[in-house]
Amino acid sequence: MTSAQPSAENEAVVSAGRLRGERTDGGLTVFRGVPYARAGRFTPPEPVEPWPDVRDATSDGPISPQPPSRLGAVMGPPRDGLVQADDCLNLTVVTPDTGGRRPVMVWIHGGAYVTGASSFGFYDGRRLTVEGDIVFVAINYRLGALGYLQLDGVSPGNLGLLDQLAALRWVKENIAAFGGDPDQVTVFGQSAGAHSLACLLAMPAARGLFRRAILQSPPLGLGLASPARAARIARYFTTALGRDPRSATVDEIVSAQTAAIVRASGPGGLGSPPFCPTAGAGPLSGLDRWPAALTVANVDVLIGFTRSEMNSFVNGKPETEWLTRLPFIGRRVFEAVKAIIGRRIFDSPSLKLADACAAAGRQVFTYRFDWAPPGSIFGACHCIELPFLLGDQKAWAAAPMLGDASWDGIDEFGHDLRRAWLSFACDGKPDGWRAHHPGAGIGKYWLGPVSAPAAVTEAA
Template identity: 35%
Template sequence: MTPVVVTSGGAVRGLLEDGLAVFRGIPYAAPPVDDLRWRRAQSHPGWTDVRDATRYGPSAPQPYLPGGASPILGEHGSPPFDEDCLTLNVWTPGLDGANRPVLVWIHGGGFTTGSGSIPYYAGDTFARNGNLVVVTINYRLGAFGYLHGMVPGHSNLWLSDQAAALNWIAENAAAFGGDPNAITLMGQSGGGFSIGALAQHPTAAQQFHRAIVQSAPLGLDLPTPEEAAERTDAVAVLLGHADCRGLAGEPTARLVEGTVAALGRFAEFGTWNLAFSPVLDDLMSVPPRDALADPRVELLIGWTEDEGTFPFATDPRYDTATADDVVAVFGKRHQDPGLVYRRYADALGDDPRAVLSAECGDRLFKAPARDLLIRRAGTGNTYAYEFALDAVAFAGALGATHCLELPFTFANPEKWAAAPFLAGLDPDTLRSLGTRMHRSWISFVRNGKPETGSLHWPASDGTTVMVLDADSKVATVRTSPV
């Protein structure tokens, strides 16, 4: 029988797939087009007929190259793309009022790419294996979500989208067999950063109580509103305008070109390049790392051992980087750059690319996460991991790179078959470590503890972390050389 659910916007018709009821492309906010472009998410007016929810909605507009823009990850957002992109997808084991825990996935992608509608992030494994209601969301990216100052009072549009989605989920979870009082957010990279933003949002903060934060760049230096507005004007200039007012009537494709131009224009040697960054405002008044220190939210947080290889390991510009080149980069962010280089080189060997990668991974990801463990010590509801399985691809240059834990988290490596960074990994390890991690994530969603029958995982005391590898073990947090 075709599943139909009456939501706050109207009735939707989904599909039955392998024992799950699946609904795709449900609008959670008004299309951000015409007068609503560059305005915070608005309520959807609803619909009267039963709406087809059997196909994914369009992904947010973003740079796209067939086969993938990333030599490591491959594709991360696939067409069709449309500014009318504020939709979500639901997988549920039953429309039966069973009050299942709800898991909400927020994708990453450098605030520029990604989609909740790509096969990588399908919610079927978590729904089926964990008896969970799983929701994935699309939200505005790049110039459409992060330009600041286009409309006064409307900043952090991406965050307004996510908050609107969370509000919709809380309102409608019960209709899909979920418990609106048992919502866990899970996000990786920019999605993990988003959770720290939602944890302080005026309304969203009250709508979830658990969070899984994977490889979040909590060490980002966030621009002031003035700095963010200057970036907006600079993008306008790149597209041939005097200032941001000229962007108002630009078509979708030109604004994507503006995102690509910003990626090139503001790229700096030795940095993890971003076209745009979130900005501190009334929705996000403190850095997300500070909001995540609130012990109200039960937290599972972690990183990969070699986060920083992702932007540098396969980039030929770094093949000939010298120690002096890297010291010059460090001079922009450390008081004694030579000392920083020497300490990393003492630990890793005098390999400039390795030193740069390690410092980048520590500064953006690992150090702020380790600081959170210390700040939350004694809460008893904080769990930490380090994903340490090395990739085989690219002659081992990646190590345990950024994003590598994702196929294991979702326990769906077959859907990542085209991702270059998985090439050559032992299938048995893929399956066994994926099963172990996937079950731990489900346990945390259901019980607030990632411990399973086969894996003893104690709460972190501020100095302990679960190292996830072919064999997993509790270990002392490894600190950075500086």
């Protein structure tokens, strides 16, 4: 663990050298683009080479090469102008002070394993840092083919998960330099980020790296890719690429990756992400299904989902909305089918995981987020809880999923939700939540959503 002392309030000394961050008007210090590991293309991450001088950490680092997000029509456009490059293993740290030992919250972004970046404005953690007096960390990791291609002689697969492990090891070793407590680390993620976290819960290599886990809308029903499916996706990718992926440009990689995704997608593009964790590969050796082994020792778990997850993927899409006009289907049947799919992908597997963790003696809490904004076709959709936790008004100003909701109302209710997340990170219990009587198959604890007038209905 790093012990050298910084020479200024906006500096920190980590294992590879000294960093200089940026002091903000709100009294926080932000360190951006901090390298936590290095890796050549399709190779596992390795420790960073030390640097001799003070390293500037006031600008965001490169993000993993990626196509536009398919959820842009729901969340709004992400931040423009970020550099995309192979060398993307970096993170952001936000801290009130580099002294002390505060709880730490590490964010893993979602994006179907092909899009996303910790430096998107959606994922700014300053509200959590200020309100909870915690240290916030957000990581970038390899996505798409660069992170999840499994191809003999080229890529072993699951490199993105190895990146996340490397980031958590870096946090364990270095977070004290930012005023964080390495023994009080909570990892939280949403969508593919929560699915990643479920994978981390299953890895013996992750034991001791975090104490608590918050899984927001993990699509656990999609499971893990089988080796046969991974091999098929690799064939689609190499056929589209037409050259050695180790020497192709990043633009060629992303183009071939997109072609493979289109070829592999199901009706309406709703199939499982083609580039995703593969069972039995690398750090998932020995794991072939959920929820087997998803019980890292001494990890408290908070897991949940939104009321209408599938709305983000289906509502307003011409390629699926036409189904409502077919005889014997109509809107009512369409909505019922969406609900069934949502339960199979999100709801039921999340509660099953809660059961497995509770049976293993873990402290477990579950939730459902029901808030639906006025003037929105998306309702309580996938991603709807994110503005209540991360980002600011500017980042979410163009989010169609928020409809006509006022930011003041979102921020007010968000304060309660952030308090619950922060309380869980600090002492393992989500403060302010109402406990309900446990039901069959629901796990050790069932907790309703945070109370908010005219905002949330009680969980069923």
